[in-house]
Amino acid sequence: GAVVSQHPSRVICKSGTSVKIECRSLDFQATTMFWYRQFPKQSLMLMATSNEGSKATYEQGVEKDKFLINHASLTLSTLTVTSAHPEDSSFYICSAYNTASSYEQYFGPGTRLTVT
Amino acid sequence: GDSVTQMEGPVTLSEEAFLTINCTYTATGYPSLFWYVQYPGEGLQLLLKATKADDKGSNKGFEATYRKETTSFHLEKGSVQVSDSAVYFCALRGKAAGNKLTFGGGTRVLVKP
Numbered sequence: 446g447a448v449v450s451q452h453p454s455r456v457i458c459k460s461g462t463s464v465k466i467e468c469r470s471l472d473f474q475a476t477t478m479f480w481y482r483q484f485p486k487q488s489l490m491l492m493a494t495s496n497e498g499s500k501a502t503y504e505q506g507v508e509k510d511k512f513l514i515n516h517a518s519l520t521l522s523t524l525t526v527t528s529a530h531p532e533d534s535s536f537y538i539c540s541a542y543n544t545a546s547s548y549e550q551y552f553g554p555g556t557r558l559t560v561t
Numbered sequence: 562g563d564s565v566t567q568m569e570g571p572v573t574l575s576e577e578a579f580l581t582i583n584c585t586y587t588a589t590g591y592p593s594l595f596w597y598v599q600y601p602g603e604g605l606q607l608l609l610k611a612t613k614a615d616d617k618g619s620n621k622g623f624e625a626t627y628r629k630e631t632t633s634f635h636l637e638k639g640s641v642q643v644s645d646s647a648v649y650f651c652a653l654r655g656k657a658a659g660n661k662l663t664f665g666g667g668t669r670v671l672v673k674p
Binding site: 449451477479486487488489491494538540542549550551552553554555557 | 597602603604606607650662664665666667
């Protein structure tokens with residue numbers, strides 16, 4: 446149990462376009478999901494906390510107008526990178542918070558975004 | 562604020578060698594402590610955890626003990642395999658952090674046959 450999926454696993458887009466990444470909790474309800482960004486050979490940087498039915502809480506330094514987060518249901522959160530630029534190229538990972546499992550966070554497999 | 566410091570890698574070992582990855586933390590109160598493993602091109606998987614002082618987390622031959630007196634949570638495995646090659650992240654979840662995880666920088670481990 447406690448599987449989190451992400452789609453797509455890899456995406457290449459042109460500079461100036463927008464890209465949507467989906468994060469789904471497959472077998473549990475997640476009132477809270479987290480979005481992370483990971484640069485090559487570095488640790489995870491928390492971007493924002495996504496709460497079902499309310500606005501996301503962004504970490505300091507993360508542009509909320511650039512990284513749009515929507516958590517419309519208890520099993521789905523989306524991250525949209527708007528007007529993407531090459532510096533947005535990164536590995537994006539989501540995690541879902543399972544309140545039925547000691548508040549364990551379960552991580553998705555990640556999405557590799559490349560902006561050309 | 563909360564922080565996690567872990568030894569930098571890469572750590573290169575031969576198969577069946579003993580592995581230790583040091584992790585120390587700074588946090589108010591008594592956080593929960595975690596080790597996550599990330600295989601190439603994948604997300605993170607929980608390896609083990611400990612929620613209170615002196616707890617020992619263990620999984621797949623890996624162990625780590627929550628040491629409050631030294632604020633440490635070192636990861637150990639007695640005999641590594643090539644399949645243990647991955648990046649290992651130490652993390653904590655503080656009581657006042659809204660259940661957010663704070664990660665260390667990660668330690669890359671390479672096990673050679």
